[in-house]
Amino acid sequence: SVKQHVVKKFLGLMSSQNVPVYLIDPLVLGLIDKDIEQIRSTSDGPSPECKYFCSPRDFTTFALLDKTWKHEVDLFRTAEKMGFQWLRILHKDPRLDGMDDLSGTEIPLHYIFKLASHAIHLVIFYERSGHYLWHGPLRLKQHMDRKFVPFQKLHFGRYPGAYEKSELLSVSIDDLKVQIPRNPSSFLEEIPHSRFLECRYREARAFFQLYPDDTSLDAVEFRRKAKSLLHLAAVTLNNLGVKFWLSSGTCLGWYRQCSIIPYSKDVDLGIFIRDYKADIIPAFQKAGLPLKHKFGKVEDSLELSFQGDGDIKLDIFFFYEEDDHIWNGGTQAKSGKKFKYLFPKFTLCWTEFVELKVHVPCETLQYVEANYGPEWRVPVKMWDWKSSPSNVQDNGVWPVEEWDEVIQIF
């Protein structure tokens, strides 16, 4: 078929130029994943039929890790000689975005190679701080040919994306030698949740113009400790497979100023109650973070607090999903009063924060506004979690007989 022919030519081109591309096409990987055991065991030998590359599609998606490739002009000359038409999407380098006033050469994010009726979409992945791979959005510039390929149908590029680094596996399918992620199913699972948000560096700079950053030794020291606490928490939760996101003040710090708010005094994370695991408490204790208090219970208003190094607290709030909103609970220890903090529904996106790939609510503005009100841009040092949040509601009082369970202070 045309498709198999084009893929073959493309792979020939890439191997002749030493460009180590690998297959990430969700549809083809999906087919491969079904037969993965068989494909792994029979590493060579021609397959009887064209099984994977022959279903009629407009394009096939490949990936390329930037650092494994030396940008060569020759590649495109050779491609043209072979009859390919190509398109390149350039963008400013997001790895320099957080830096004041740096401007580097634009970097390639996507290539499209077209031959006859089939196109190859080549997504360039970049390593970023926080041990992950990033690909950029696909945005056409004004002079570009909007009908070059059916852009709407491309699987990658609607949003930027973040992925785990994956090892590669060489396989032979449909008479073609091709590299694929070693574990196609986990890569496929990542795709729908891969959307990446860049920090709002420009707004953060504007914020610091208005409110100059605290660069005192105390602030430096707090940020260092908070960063290492966040790293420790991330490792611990990731090992357990528990999905979490930056919440409250930590989320506000990311969204407003791309850094830890030095007077915030703690690190706040959110976890959906459906992801709760009983192992969480022992895992943190093992990591050297003793439980400081536990409020509520799994069924209602659960909140954990761990003692980090030198006065910094790690607060974990558990979120409960309802039909039209999401909430987490609070408890006042001395009175047994309950509070409820309401949020509009949100999904999770990846971002990079203090050299860490972490989740934040994609709908961050709504999330932050729910919590801190429309004036969230103005720093407030006096914060009372019982009255200051704009989404707080009274939620009754814990029955006295439950206090021993729902108000535990260590």
Next chain:
Amino acid sequence: MEEWKGSPAAKPHKKRSWYLAWKYKLMNQRALRKLCQTGAVLFLLVTVIVNIKLILDTRRAAYEEEEESTQEYDDEMLDVEVPKQPANTRKVLDVEVYSSRSKVYVAVDGTTVLEDDAREQGRGIHVIVLNQATGHVMAKRVFDTYSPHEDEAMVLFLNMVARGRILIFTIKDEGSFHLKDTAKNLLKSLGSQVAPFLSWRDMWTFVGKKGGEVYGEKHAKSPALSTWGDPVLLKTEVHLTSLEDAECHWPNTELNRRRKTFCSKVEGYGSVCSCKDPTPIEFNPEPLKNNKVFDVPVAVIAGNRPNYLYRMLRSLLSAQGVNPEMITVFIDGYYEEPMDVVELFGLAGIQHTPISIKNARVSQHYKASLTATFNLFPEAKFAVVLEEDLDISVDFFSFLSQSIYLLEEDESLYCISAWNDQGYEHTAEDPSLLYRVETMPGLGWVLRKNLYKEELEPKWPTPEKLWDWDMWMRMPEQRKGRECIIPDISRSYHFGIVGLNMNGYFHEAYFKKHKFNTVPNVQLKNVESLKKDAYEIEIHRLLGEAEVLDHSKNPCEDSFVPDTEGKVYVMFIRMEQEADFTTWTQLAKCLHIWDLDVRGNHKGLWRLFRKKNHFLVVGVPASPYSSKKPPSVTPIYMEPPAKEEGAVAVPAVPAAEQT
């Protein structure tokens, strides 16, 4: 500005001479003496205020200029979007050149390409090179030929300009005092009739094609020693040639396409743009076996000294084991020419908009460059930091490849540096030898990522602190007692003389005679012994083996060290406590090594070579190695010279500055 030396016959500021005259007149009248004094104080105050305002204005002007150049860059960027119209649709250029005491300018087709009317700046001969096909400015230089040796630089530059280019000359203030015959003859050979007779405070303009016709020349003689020639304005036409004629016909390869782009834009890089026999821009040095630094990013910190950058990158790309993919050049400012140089070599360049002034700006540029380096190479554990005014030794990467593991395994290390502050021609000998030192030399060094990320970056001095980054890094709060590894013979060579804190004298005295390794593939000796505890054992072994020198002799004299080779000698100097460097400084001074502050020490011990013998200096009693001193030996004490004498010898620059 600091280097400005006024014309000897020039009167001081006008206001001041008026003030002096007034003062002398009044001096004779006793009754007015009091008034005179008050007046003098008042006037001094006014002068100070006026001067401060002047300085501020000049600064502001300098800033505005920068903003303008930023503007130009933006326009350039816009140009990229829209294909450029070939400029040679017009065949003739109108050129205007003006020369006078206080102002020069050059206009090409009504566009001012040079204008300099700043006070106390830009004295000498201004040279502009135009592309003969497009009329674009390819180079702009000023040679202060009132001062010595600048004419040699001009000759060098003019010789590098390709034949056929259009050269424009104009003098500001004075350009003849140190314009020697070689330079005059060269100007004559370019077609100037006046050049051989140029004299004191003459005004002069000249436009000609290199190796071709003369488009015009004007000259105004100075009538007397104390006055300048009248301003001259030359208006002439220059005929453009076709683009074909202006370009070389190199084979159409990727490398030559880069070369062509470069050579049609800038001038003054000599044979790289030679049509017949261009010098290579790709070097392909031998790869390094088992290269441990192949994946280590290299950050080159640059300003607007494109000729330096060119020289630096050539040596860097020629070093064995270099990996061009890992190199990023960080340019402090939106300067085009340094970027052109970076692109010529096919490297990655990043520009940094200036945010602060002078030293603080350098410091902020360093921070941005280091942060960006670790962002761009997030998996890197180290970064190599280089500056644009360094030559890199052929075995630079081999040296690092053999030693970098120390930085990983030994927590007591702060850096590995390619530079030995005390490694002069007469004091360094062994390319395979390494030291541990308590000072941080810089000038080509390796930074550990976690040191930067965990410690330095979060508290890096903010712009308003106006600190030198290297001084800051040397402070005990940062260094925390950690040491750097350095080679006996430096793997970098500091050639820059036109830096922020550099001047010719300073460079001559402290950098020119520095030893620089040129031997490839040097196998380093016993690298393991550089680790903290092993090094102590090594030092004790050395001291045990060392012969104690005759302490009754003068340590400054050559005869202090016997005429032997390959022996180890030790001397003991007085050092009352850890920070007492009185005798050391005097010794360093008479040995003609770095004496402006203390460098190269390890626990009160210095290691160098004299007459090809290893020469150890131990400070007694502060050094823990004092116990090695035989009881009969009295440590040598050398007295510092009287204050005033000392003040003459030290140039007016921050003592420790090396950037």
